[in-house]
Structure formats: C-alpha cells, structure tokens
Amino acid sequence: MSNVHSFQSKDAIREEACLWISRIDRGLSIEEKAEIRKWASTSSAHALELKLAAEFWDETSVLQELSSLFPLQFTESEPKDNYLPPALAIACSVVLIAFVFTFLPFKGSEKQFDEDKKVSSHYVYATSMGENRSFRLPDGSAAHLNTDSELSIDYKPDSRSLQLLRGEVHFDVAHDAKRPFSVEAGALSVTAIGTAFNIELGAEDIELLVTDGRVLVTEQNIEITSTDVESLKAQPINNDNLIISSGEKANLTASRVKSADVETEKVTLAEVQKELAWQQGMLVFQGEQLSVVLEEVRRYNDINFDLADKTLGQIQVAGYFKAGDIEGLINTLESNFDIQHERTEPKRIKLSSANL
Structure with a gap:
C-alpha cells in the first residue's frame, strides 16, 4: 500500500477540469491527449466535471475533441443540461480570465518601446505576495511573474538585459537577432536562444526550467553578443558553456557555472505542467512531505505553520489546490x-494529530 496520501476536493477537480478544457480550446499536443485520458480515467468524478466544464465552455470544437478522445462518454448528440453549478461557472470563468490576461499587454505607467528607433528604456515590474501577473514587455516578449517577485529590465539598441531581483518568472521571448535577451539571477546570467523558460530565484540556488528552445547559462561577467547567440543555435561556443534545452531542468548555485558541475534532468509534460501550475493560481504536489508543502504554501501568504509533532512533516502528500487557500488546506488536512x-496567533497556525 502506498504511503503517499492524496487530497483532491471537488473544487480542485473542478478547477483542473476547467484547465483541461481551456487547453483543449487552444489545441492539445499528443502528450497532453495521453495525459487527459489518464486524468479522466482516474475516477468518474473527473470525467463528470470534464463534461460539465465542456458544456459551460460551449465551444463546438471542444465538444468534438472530447468526443474523439472519449467516444463512449462524450457525444455531441447528448442533450445539454441547462443547469450548471454556480461553483463550476465561477471556476471556469476564472480560468478563462486567467488565460485571457496571460496574453494581454500590461497597461501601466511605462512608455511603449519604439521598436524602429530602439531607444534605451528601463522598467521595473513586481507582484505582491499571493499575486501572479502577466506583463507584455516593450519588445513583445511576455513575462509572467509569480508571487512576491520583482523584475528589472534595461533595453538598449544592441541588448535586452533583465534582472530577476526576487521570486520567479516565466518568459516567452520575442525573436530579435540583433539584441540578445539575457536575464541575471543571483550571480548567473541566462541568455535565450529562441526560447521560453522559467527561473526561480531561491536563497541559495536557482531553478531553471526550459519549455522551448535552449538557453545559455554563464556567469554575469561574460558578455554574450548577438553573433554568439546565432552561433549557439547550431552548437555551443566551447565546452565550458552550459546549454539547457527544451524539456530540461537544472538546479544551479550562484558561485560558478561549468557544464561538468551541473546536472540537468529531463522533465515530462506532466512535470512541466506541475512546475507552471502557479500561472493559473494552482499548486500541484506529487508525494512531497507535508513540511515541504507548507513551505511552498507559505510563499503565497503570510501565515506561519507550527507542527506539534515533527513526524507530521514527514507525511507524503499528493494533490492539486488553489494557492493561498489556507482554509481549504486546513479542511483537507483535518478530513x-x-x-x-x-490558530495561536492571527498569522500563526499550530497543526497536531487529532489522535493524540
């Protein structure tokens, strides 16, 4: 018997069903089709929420795709139930809004970058605790900041220099052969090579996940030119360069970067979706200890947790739920x-076993 405890409330299943429908709407990859079949077959509750979410979405293409994926469960000829639970409508609406805002340019105080003149510009983007937000950068690149994050950008006619001051960010980089796109995090620099990638800056290390293309990781004092970037599209400049490719993740230290010193790991589509679930305001755990779960939850709010018994922190947890939903987490742990x-203090919660 597995010692990994799974929690997934009806609300969490509903949220995940809505996320799957939104992915169907924009088109599924072969890997995603296999993942949704696996998810829907896990329980009848998954299949039911998926069907209800599809009816709420009310797109013929979505229903057709579901009919092809699940010919015995989803048929276009079935009459629709005119009533949908309010919670489902809200959940799917929130997911739809999240996807819309992901691709909208941020309307703020910064000036629009003049691409023809390529004038110099400097902006700072930030999110507060519990907030995640998408920004359209002056060159057309997209930056999605996670909770409590800050990003500084400095654009010049021949370069695009950015600095992750704290937190986590995912980039979808616009192509510009004449201006390298480089991000400083800690003492390291990450240069895009036709890329989408995610950086999380920790207290002692940096997690880098590449979702498209490749990136070059160097120390900050190494200058990368547009010529270097173009040559890297074919092969690394030399053996000292660390190249991380799409579908790979690396945990880096800030002291030095040598390809021989860093281990990269291949990640599956499911693992990528888990890593980036925060973009939809969700957290996914797959067997992490409760102590790790609480530490991650702490990033999204200012609540502190105390464990009456340290062995509680060793409980392995798997589940999918909203970031920042403390009440939902507490109810799940209890049930x-x-x-x-x-609640020993307004911002402090003590957890203990009910059996003691």
Missing part, C-alpha cells in the same frame, strides 16, 4: 489526515 489546527 484526510486527522490533523487538527489551532
């Missing part, structure tokens, strides 16, 4: 793990 809570 699934017999863990009770006590």
